[in-house]
Amino acid sequence: MRIEPIRPAGGRPAHIRHHDDLISAKSVSVTLARQLVLQNIDLSIPKGSFVSLIGPSGCGKSTLLKVLAGLVNPTSGSVSIAGLSPVEAARKRMIGLVFQEANLLPWKNAVDNASMLLGIADKSLSRADLRARGQEMLELVGLGDSAHKRPNELSGGMRQRVAIARALALDPAVLLMDEPFGALDAITRDQMGQSLLEIWQRTGKTIVLVTHSIDEAIHLSRHVHVLGIKPGRITESLDIGLPYPRDLSVTEDPEFVRLVVQLRTMLRASHQPGGAS
């Protein structure tokens, strides 16, 4: 019966910098099939922050996210999430995952999909508890009145909202998202980004977002890490100083425009293969 309520934002805005890092990766390298995918990654992600990983295809940003999630073991180096290994953290329901495809179960409705992972993670919860939690999460992502719809009755954006609700139902410390809006059209994508920001501010979760989109990275995150290719490594890091709460009008801010130019320059440089490995 231990359904923890979503931590309210309270008087403490989620965007105040915390000094403790929730996630820290130290000299992480990953070799897959004799290919050096990630080289010497050092990454600190403060608790409650919104961090984006951006880079060209093949830079290993998805692999890095999988390392943080405990789905890929680093060949060398270490990752700690609140002092635990990623796998331990995942078992303690500290990690919520969202992928590009919503991967909902087509035979379950939205509310049962939203509570599906929680039901597996915590067997003590009754069906009614799970339903209540699922419903609560659907409301958080703005799908409160679609609880009984099956995935084939939902749009792509709505399915992705359910996937976010499913991750949040675990009440994780960190939300790891791998191009969650990559398959959506531009307008839906903007709306989803804005919703994600609101969810972030209401729940105070730490969010790590892998994205291809420069606009999305700047619109949403506080820190952006740029990854380069051959081998995958962090080439630059950029702090986004734009104040929260942000909405889509932030994209017209001169500072936003300046950051887009700056990030685009960094990304262009990241397309050049790195030095000797």
Added chain:
Amino acid sequence: MSDQPITNLSESRFASSWSQATGSWLPAVILLLATIVVWEAVVRVFAISAFIIPAPTEIAQSLVAQWATLMQATLVTAGEILFGFLVSVVVGIAIALVIVRFDWLGRALYPLVVLFQNVPKVALAPIFILWFGYGLAPKIGLILVIAFFPVTLSMLAGMQAVDRSLLSLMNSVGASPTQILFRIRVPHSLPNLMAGTKIAATLSVIGAIVGEFAGASDGLGYVIQFASTQLDTALVFAALLLVSVLGIAFYYAAEILERIVVPWAPKFSRA
């Protein structure tokens, strides 16, 4: 002016769905009726002997005259098909589950199952008669060896087609292999399984008839064989007609089952 095309559109959509329903059946029905008429005419005009090709009217007469015998035989064959089909589905599912759940056993079993598929199963009929006699058992055995394979194969395909990221999600919260099997893989495989089941339904009919050919004292297969030795070709055709009706009935029963079991399957999607 501007709303007129919209009205037309919705009307034409209704009209097209109506013409689709009739339009898809009508040509087939016309062709069927035409074939029967031509058949009848050719037999009469060329005075073809009834034991070579009976006219449709003669088949109909035979059907009516032997109605009681034929119905009794149909019942026997339908029983064999149903029983054999159910056994095939259960065994087919069990083999698929074992292959997926127990990796080592699966790697031992799967090649053998595929190998066995290449054995001409019809040739097993005399052996089954030898082993199991002339009763129900050899027919069930024959249907099983003919019909389990599409069930196993389709269910395996469905269970193995689960998206890797979904498995990642499950693994990250510590789901056990058994949980992944029964919560994800099995339900995920149901649309495929139902497709395999429809194939199994058709193959079950073949299995039952082959089993009856090889040795039986009852059933439509037996009627066909007995009537052909008597040169009662009209009765052969009448029995053949009933076999076809059985086949169609089992196929559509499986199709209805599909709609009940997997209403969420992509093929039924409204989108």
